[in-house]
Amino acid sequence: MVIAPWPSWILDLAEDGLLADVSAQVDSSKFVQAYLGPVTSGGAVYAAPFKVSGKPGFWYRESFFADNGLTAPATYEEFTTLLADLSEIEGVEAAVASGNGDGWPLSDTTEAFIIGLGGYQLQENLISGATAFTSAETKAVFEELADLLQAGYFSVPDDWQTQLQRLYDGTYGIYFQGSFVTTLPPFSENLEDIGFFPFPETTGATGSVDYAVMPSVTENMDEARQLIEFLAGAEAQEIMVQEGGFLAANSDVPESAYSPADLQVVQVMQMVNLVSDLDDTIGNPFQQTFWGQLKAFWVDPTMDLDTMLQTLQDDYEASGS
């Protein structure tokens, strides 16, 4: 059995006959379509959703906000005002921390804007191909993001874990990240001073899912199926959420199993439409291109958007989605 977080890669392996059909081990009524859909092909489920890193919104230090008279925004207008206010605070280098690494911190932030400004249906349509990356509505989202980048509201991307410390130090004001950051220092040591707010007025949220898959050639078929069934079930996932930082994919896991910080994330995500992660679902070569283009876009928001979006569309088509 293997744990893998990339649904498109999982489906590629399944199409090559390398993964076992685990439909009988996964009770589909316990999982939302956003988690199960990307690993289903031809009616067969090839992976069991195990744990979820919710991407609920922008994290901040509550005492920092209180000291500077700031409040979490409820509307997008309040959000842009907050960015401007944060930029004016002495010692703050940029309103929003930007994480570097493979590129996923930037893609997570971008997807929040796609969903927040374009609606959850835009993300779903981009994944399905119903809407092209070169469409006017997609371009509008990137134009807005370009304006914010040009205004200097986002930092230059740097090591995503270092940015957590810098957020806590007050170098940056807010940071879009997954819920797993509550397990990392300095957040884990100061949970009472950490809060988050969702992208204002958003209709959706994504979660990065870790799936359990079973090679079709495993020698211990029965035992592997038993393990998959266990991991997909509420009991295993309840044990997992009690460790903190991650959410259960199985809806039968009770709220009492979560820490207060994680429960907040669960409750926020229950209020919106859950959407699949864009680049994880589409896969490669799109994902690598998406990450690379965002890294360039973040440091040069004046780059030609039409060229960038066409590049994304070309690699979306090459990904065979």
Add this chain to the structure above:
Amino acid sequence: MNLRQTKIPLFFLAPTILLLTLFVIFPVVNTVYISFLDEDDAFVGTANYEKMFSKRDFWNPSNLIEGKAPPYGALVHNGIWIVLHLPLSLFFGLLLALLLRDVKGGAIIKSVVFLGMVIPMTVGGILLRFVYNDKAGIVNEFLRVIGLGDLTRTWTAYPQTILLALILGTVWIWTGFSMIVYSAGLEGIPKELFEAAKIDGASRWRRFWRITVPMLRPATIIVITMTLLWELKIFDIVWVIQQGGPGGASMVMALMMYLEAFLNRSFGTAAAIATMLTVLTFGFAAYMVYRMVKE
């Protein structure tokens, strides 16, 4: 030569030939074969090579021709790496070998310089990330000290500067190799040649140009060969720093081959890139070996 005299050498060579065949010749031939197949193992001629050249990440020289910032494509990036990295590594390696010759403590300094060669390349890449970092990096601190604070930035975050930053960073890593080879070469030059030239009134520059440089030709060929091969195969440092980004501005052929094979699962295209890399490295290596034998 009788049969026994032929059989005995063959007997001792057989394990080497077997290993070479299994682990070098067969994989190379098989890779070339795969480069002419599609995902269904059907023969498609040069389609994979055409696909390779159609990818912006591999071949995008228009930006270079128009005087714009990278990306120019992996093939061009490797070429730029060779054009800049090779002469700089040669120059600094020779300079350090000359300066540290017969100097007290020279061996210790050479060891420090050689550290770059000893550390794993992935560690070297992580070090370079810090070296070029806006907040923590020594490069930016140096710029601030000499009054060029306006130029400070995280050099590996920008398409305009990442390729140059990587190349200059790897000059530091690789110079230890050329320094050591040249040091050994210098020790092999007979001192009598310099003494005779001095007696004849030859200046220091003339002695360097007419004796040292020609006598170091075998060492130079070795340095050029090994450096070229290293520049063509560079992968780990690029991966660690920005995975070929941002926007493909630091993509190199070996990394692209890896991405095509293991992320995109496009084995035909990956094999085409691998074949091109093999042809280029083999071509350079064969020419250099020919030059060495000729010398």
